[in-house]
Amino acid sequence: AQKVTQAQTEISVVEKEDVTLDCVYETRDTTYYLFWYKQPPSGELVFLIRRNSFDEQNEISGRYSWNFQKSTSSFNFTITASQVVDSAVYFCALLGNDKIIFGKGTRLHILP
Amino acid sequence: DSGVTQTPKHLITATGQRVTLRCSPRSGDLSVYWYQQSLDQGLQFLIQYYNGEERAKGNILERFSAQQFPDLHSELNLSSLELGDSALYFCASSVESGTVNEKLFFGSGTQLSVL
Numbered sequence: 388a389q390k391v392t393q394a395q396t397e398i399s400v401v402e403k404e405d406v407t408l409d410c411v412y413e414t415r416d417t418t419y420y421l422f423w424y425k426q427p428p429s430g431e432l433v434f435l436i437r438r439n440s441f442d443e444q445n446e447i448s449g450r451y452s453w454n455f456q457k458s459t460s461s462f463n464f465t466i467t468a469s470q471v472v473d474s475a476v477y478f479c480a481l482l483g484n485d486k487i488i489f490g491k492g493t494r495l496h497i498l499p
Numbered sequence: 500d501s502g503v504t505q506t507p508k509h510l511i512t513a514t515g516q517r518v519t520l521r522c523s524p525r526s527g528d529l530s531v532y533w534y535q536q537s538l539d540q541g542l543q544f545l546i547q548y549y550n551g552e553e554r555a556k557g558n559i560l561e562r563f564s565a566q567q568f569p570d571l572h573s574e575l576n577l578s579s580l581e582l583g584d585s586a587l588y589f590c591a592s593s594v595e596s597g598t599v600n601e602k603l604f605f606g607s608g609t610q611l612s613v614l
Contacts (some may be wrong), residue, residue: 399507400573424605432589432605452599478542487532 391481393490401498406464408464410479416440419483421455421462422486426492428475435477437482438462469497500525505590505606509529513614517578520609524571524592530554531573531592532603533565537586548573585613 390413400406412421421480423435436446438455448487466473474497479490501527512518524531533545535558545556548584559565562580567573577584587610591603 422603429607430587430610431607432591434603434605448611489534489542489544 389481389483389488389492391479391488393479393493395493397494399496402471403468405465405467406469408477410462410490412481413458414481414483416483419481422480423464424478424480436463471497471499473497501604501606503590503592503604503606505609509610511612512580512584514580520588522590523605525604528592528594531567532591533575534589535586538587562599565583573576576581577593580613582613585611588599
């Protein structure tokens with residue numbers, strides 16, 4: 388069975404602070420993909436990153452970075468120097484065996 | 500703009516009614532996925548179609564059905580609606596069938612309110 392757990396339901400930080408969103412997954416597939424999506428207040432889901440199970444290299448994109456650790460089945464997302472526009476719900480997702488499973492999301496509030 | 504179009508954006512109806520949600524995928528995408536996002540259940544995968552055929556099924560109720568037409572647009576039919584069906588329904592599309600190199604493009608969703 389596949390499962391994605393985002394234990395942090397809601398996080399509030401002050402602008403310019405760094406914040407890490409946790410994602411832990413379970414799968415028996417040897418090949419799988421992990422994703423992060425952002426859902427701003429407007430409601431749309433915005434794709435942020437895709438990572439396959441064979442590539443554990445960390446990725447940085449501007450203020451965003453992702454730490455994939457297969458040993459702990461985690462795919463954490465860090466926002467550096469957060470901004471108010473980062474306020475959104477962030478979803479971690481796992482794709483394996485033709486099905487994509489989402490975590491319940493972490494609502495991030497960036498306070499000015 | 501993801502290129503995925505969902506209509507209507509908002510839908511208000513009463514219990515017991517039937518509604519149809521429509522999704523037009525990005526040009527060239529063969530797969531369409533339907534998701535339900537509610538406050539208590541989070542984002543739940545409902546069903547996937549690939550080139551007109553059902554490919555994968557998730558937590559879709561028997562009162563719900565979907566289809567993908569030859570022009571690749573898809574419709575999600577919800578019948579005998581209950582209060583608990585109130586949610587944001589997303590459609591997503593992709594080129595592939597959902598196995599590898601998957602990048603889903605989401606529509607802006609249809610907000611369904613059942614009163």
